[in-house]
Amino acid sequence: MILRLLLGDQLNYEHSWYKEAVQDDVCYFMAEMRQETDYTKHHIQKVVGFFSSMRNFSSWLKEQGKQVVYYQLDHEKNKQDLVGNLEQIMKDNEITKFEYQLPDEYRLDMQLKEFCETLSIQFEVFDTEHFLTSRTDFANFFEGKKQYIMEYFYRDMRKKYDIMMLTKKDPEGGKWNFDHSNRKKWNGKPEIPSQKDFKKDVSKIVELIHDCEVSTIGNIDPKQFNWPTSRKECLSLLTYFCENLLVYFGDYQDAMHVEEKYLFHSRLSFAMNSKMLHPMEVITTVVEYWRDRQDEIDISQVEGFVRQILGWREYMRGMYWSQMPAYKNLNELQNTNKLPDFYWTANTKMNCLRSAIQQSLDDSYAHHIQRLMITGNYALLTMIDPDEVDQWYLGIYIDAIEWVEITNTRGMSQFADGGLVATKPYVSSGSYINKMSNYCKSCEYKVSKKHEDDACPFNALYWNFLDEKQGYFKNNQRMSMMLNLLHKMDKEKLHKLKTRANHIIANPDEY
Ligand SMILES: Cc1cc2nc3c(=O)[nH]c(=O)nc-3n(C[C@H](O)[C@H](O)[C@H](O)COP(=O)(O)OP(=O)(O)OC[C@H]3O[C@@H](n4cnc5c(N)ncnc54)[C@H](O)[C@@H]3O)c2cc1C
Ligand code: SF4
Structure with a gap:
């Protein structure tokens, strides 16, 4: 039997693993664990968001005919840490091979590498098929250059993926970057469409978190949870963004307002960071939506959005993998004060x-x-x-x-x-x-x-x-x-x- 691990932020519904014909000898493993709820003090909505999305993903896998072992936080066999759980499952079942997808966090990457060194069975690591660059593309791109500059990286990505390009070299609209148009203050106009609501009842998950005495921060209304936690909901948030918010996204990107917390922002970061939405799917959906409505939506709104995902998001990930683990301890300005209560x-x-x-x-x-x-x-x-x-x-x-x-x-x-x-x-x-x-x-x-x-x-x-x-x-x-x-x-x-x-x-x- 092959054991395939899925971490809580590896909910890529489109991964090639799931396109394979159903194999009786493959078992997927997912777990809600104290290791993950406790490595920092998380917002209650963050814990609920991940647990709810993981559960939906596991149900979907089962609907596809896959074998899944899912440990809820209070599962009797849950050892609450990744290695403990994997060791136990391997002991209880005849596992002949272990497979996992590349983690995005350094700590999990190390933990799994060290775990695999102890294994006497075969193991194999797969890509998450989520990002648009590999872990090392960033370091290769900037090799020999004096400074890291996001703009050059972004232009290269536009060319590489042929996003909003007139020719192989020339960007649509005659400019790479319309950032200067993105500096408007919002004064009550244009009207902001009512926010996209999900309003789900997550009381059971909230109770579980409380019963297990997980320490969290922040507030939650358990009957009206407002984040997308399934592929369908994530896609509906993307459509909502295109139809309602894209038109002014760039203009008011930097604006802030006491009564308007989301303004024209997409709220898509959780959907992408959990991998329920693919960044390229988000980019192409938005660009295609704009293409049919160029007389209504200015190019600056779309370019501003594309830059955040194709540029900044990939750039930050590349920076992370080129600098970790030293990055975690950097304090160049030698600041030592305590965060106010x-x-x-x-x-x-x-x-x-x-x-x-x-x-x-x-x-x-x-x-x-x-x-x-x-x-x-x-x-x-x-x-x-x-x-x-x-x-x-x-x-x-x-x-x-x-x-x-x-x-x-x-x-x-x-x-x-x-x-x-x-x-x-x-x-x-x-x-x-x-x-x-x-x-x-x-x-x-x-x-x-x-x-x-x-x-x-x-x-x-x-x-x-x-x-x-x-x-x-x-x-x-x-x-x-x-x-x-x-x-x-x-x-x-x-x-x-x-x-x-x-x-x-x-x-x-x-x-
Ligand atoms: C101090 C600080 C901490 C941050 N921490 C996080 C974090 O933990 N996770 C996170 O996803 N983003 C983080 N960001 C970046 C950014 O603030 C969020 O991605 C964004 O606010 C998410 O809201 P949205 O989906 O409505 O974004 P939108 O404004 O609608 O932007 C669209 C998408 O672009 C991407 N994006 C935009 N800016 C950035 C950026 N600087 N880096 C990476 N991706 C970007 C996100 O995927 C986002 O969903 C942080 C920024 C700052 C200044
Ligand atoms: S502290 Fe008050 S006055 Fe100063 S920037 Fe904030 S809101 Fe404005």
């Missing part, structure tokens, strides 16, 4: 942080700019230890899997990799937040004030950060304008800003 409660007077964190606790979701320019920006300005920042992002979002979480958090957002992902730190004062959102309008703090008691904390923190880290950034061309402004600043003003910043850093939960 309000990241777990949303109990802060700063309206932007309160909104973004409350939304994350309620929905296990925040869009990219909320993650980067609100919670990430504050963490970097207050010089939080990147280990703490990583743990928070890895736990709170339903789409958080280390390969894409750590590169975005430690790299893009916290500059802890010294600029491998980002060419300059993503930090801003309150004025950027005010420009892109309506948070400041209903905030206790005044975004226009600098160091007074009611001044926006981001303002003092921003100048303090530049002052503290100026030695590190002195040779970074992209920082020179801001550092010049810092050097020209009146000393007394800088002193006042720094005094306020230091008080905020020492007493974050007072603000």
Whole structure:
């Protein structure tokens, strides 16, 4: 009998394994395990999302006539760790060969490699057939180049997969990148279609998680679970995006709003990261939808979306595999502060942080700019230890899997990799937040004030950060304008800003 392992994020319905004729001597194994619920403290919706999707996948496999062994979290034989479970199954059954798909996380990759070294039977590793690049394509592409630049990687991917190309060399629309059109603030118009709801009853899974005393964060309404957990639901979310949101996706990609948490974002990251949707299927569906409606949907909306998936998503995965395991310990800016308690409660007077964190606790979701320019920006300005920042992002979002979480958090957002992902730190004062959102309008703090008691904390923190880290950034061309402004600043003003910043850093939960 061949034993085939399927991890919780390997729910690729289109994998070639399932296209084979039914074989009596193949058995699939899936398990809900404490090893996975406990490696960080996850949002309750994330645990439910994965368990529910795994169960649907296992039912589908059975419908295809496949043999499946599925351990729920409280299954009597569940040893709660991967190796323990595999050893037991191999002992209880006459397993002659072990097969698994390449894990996307380094820790699982190591665990399975080490496990296979102990085996006396044959084993074989297969591709997940999910990504558009191999683990090493990124390193090969950048070999000998001075710097990693996403734009070049993205252009190469467009050519390689012939996505939105006029000829082999020329992009459609005459430009590779329409990022400059993606900077609009949303002021109540255009109307945002009502969100796509799933509203499923997941009470049984929630009860199981509670009964097993799994420690989680965040909130859930067990009768109205709102994430797609089957292939059909994932496809319906994709269709919904094309028909309702794509038309303004690019324009309002960076916008934030107190009352609108999703704006025109797709919410497709969980569907893709669990592999229920293939990235190329998402890209081609969106591009084909646009192709038939070019008079209604501008190319900039579509290019912006394609770039996130064909570019950033593959780029982050490539970066991960080229840099792990060292990446996990990088802390180039030597930040050591503790993450404020309000990241777990949303109990802060700063309206932007309160909104973004409350939304994350309620929905296990925040869009990219909320993650980067609100919670990430504050963490970097207050010089939080990147280990703490990583743990928070890895736990709170339903789409958080280390390969894409750590590169975005430690790299893009916290500059802890010294600029491998980002060419300059993503930090801003309150004025950027005010420009892109309506948070400041209903905030206790005044975004226009600098160091007074009611001044926006981001303002003092921003100048303090530049002052503290100026030695590190002195040779970074992209920082020179801001550092010049810092050097020209009146000393007394800088002193006042720094005094306020230091008080905020020492007493974050007072603000
Ligand atoms: C600090 C920080 C942490 C993040 N952690 C994660 C994470 O754990 N998992 C995750 O999938 N994304 C992460 N991102 C990237 C991005 O924020 C999410 O992919 C996005 O918000 C998911 O929502 P959406 O599906 O509505 O995305 P949309 O805005 O609709 O974008 C479409 C798709 O593009 C892809 N995408 C967009 N930006 C990125 C990016 N920077 N890196 C990789 N893929 C991208 C996603 O697959 C996303 O579903 C993080 C970003 C930051 C700044
Ligand atoms: S004033 Fe400052 S703290 Fe308040 S919402 Fe605006 S940026 Fe955030």
